Amino acid sequence: MDDRIATNMRNWDERVADHVVAYDAEAFADDPHAVGVGVEAEVLRPHLPGGSLDGLDVVHLQCHIGTDTISLARRGARVVGTDLSGEAVTTARRLAARAGLPDVSFVQTTNEDAPDALGREFDVVLTSVGVLTWLADLRPWAQAVARLLRPGGVFLVHDAHPTMSALQHDRDDDLLVLGEPYFSDGGPRRFDDGTTYASGTRMQNAVTYQWTHDLGEVVGAVLQAGLRIVAFQEHRSIPWKALPSLVPGDRGWELPEGSAECPLMFSLVARRA
Template identity: 40%
Template sequence: MTDYRDVNRANWDERVPAHVASPSYHVEQFLADPSYLSEVVRFDLPRLGEVSGLRGVHLQCHIGTDTVSLARLGARMSALDFSAPAVEQARSLAERLGLAVDFHVADVYDAVEVLGAASYDFVYTGIGALCWLPDIERWASVVAGLLRPGGRLFVREGHPMLWTLEAGTAYAEVRYPYFETAEPIVFDEGGTYVETDAEFTTTVTHEWNHGLGETITAVQKAGLVFDSLTEHDSAPWNGLPGLMTEDADGEWRLTDDPRRLAATYTLRAHKPGQ
């Protein structure tokens, strides 16, 4: 039986050069402007809270643009991703920016063993991470294991409502499961979520959706205290091509009445203790 991690890792590994070169990741702006932050981190600054001086870990960091943004806000960052080429690029970016970030190549479910238990003041997870994991309860247990007493979890993720949809020419169809399933949703698509002329040979991915109730319950079951959930009508990528319009901040909303769709959410929780 093919391991979903092998399938997905091959897909991500091949797309790293295209993502680094894409204007969507703004690598050149990071290098040119010492104050530049990723659009994802900038969007959630009102909810993120103070991170300066705190020890943080970014799970599933990809090429590290959100990681270095948190470091620029003063956090002492570690980061982890299962793609070696992605971590290589993330490490290179941090070094070029003069930031000391501790990067690791590892599966997210192994994060406690790799990074150390109860070692972090906050765990950060960004857009498009949880859909690659088959078990949201196991993920929440990892987060709880990484946090010190009093430490907090911060997630911004694609809304499970959006993940159920497939764009048509003039409308979106509800096609995929809202709730976590035992078997993956298998996609075979040749492109990626950034504009590129690159042609890819690894096109299959295995993904899972996780309902909001499942995610919040998993966080609570892991011993964390749920603090807040904010739903947004926008996403930092074109989740429904042909049906969404980009604003000046790089966020995409339904062109026709965006109030109809929750596109992303921000979730916050903390581990009890001092």
């Protein structure tokens, strides 16, 4: 494993305990009516048989502690979650058992190794929100997605828009100003923040590495893997307060009315021939 990826894995292992609390994950597991992944399900619906996940085989890549994986199961899918972090996978299994979903399974694996680790194909491959920045190279990621899909199967990636990620994030006004690289340069940025975004706990494994991926790189990787893009959307809302100027909206955090606009999230749906 790349040393930088191993460093990230140790960081994510250490985040798990705080994220269970921050996401109120045990209460989520206890409520049989609690479901997330609303935007993802809405975007996927036109591309699914009968407009539903019910009865479909789904693999959720980079599932973290599995709350969205549980949501997919509650929407009727037969679902497997995968994640690099062993602590996350262990916790996800515990939460699924607590939720009374013994058929939901979780496997510790990288995206690239997932086709071999799982050994089967799926109707839907899904990955969402804050995932691409942790990947050094999108080409093997997209190739693994193609291998995981059955013929006719669909893939959804729903993530922060590269334009939003390139904005200055520490402004005290409503201006949208580019302050970070937009285009991929192949190298990672090193962070030593010391805390997880969900709490103020100081972590021992504080260092992380993150990669910039522009929209052309994302689209190109999917196309080069042999998938056919059937839908693409840019979204005005985002699930977390990514910029100081964002305000609560119907679908998450949004730019204030009357301010300059830019896309905050994007979603891409592709199909295997």
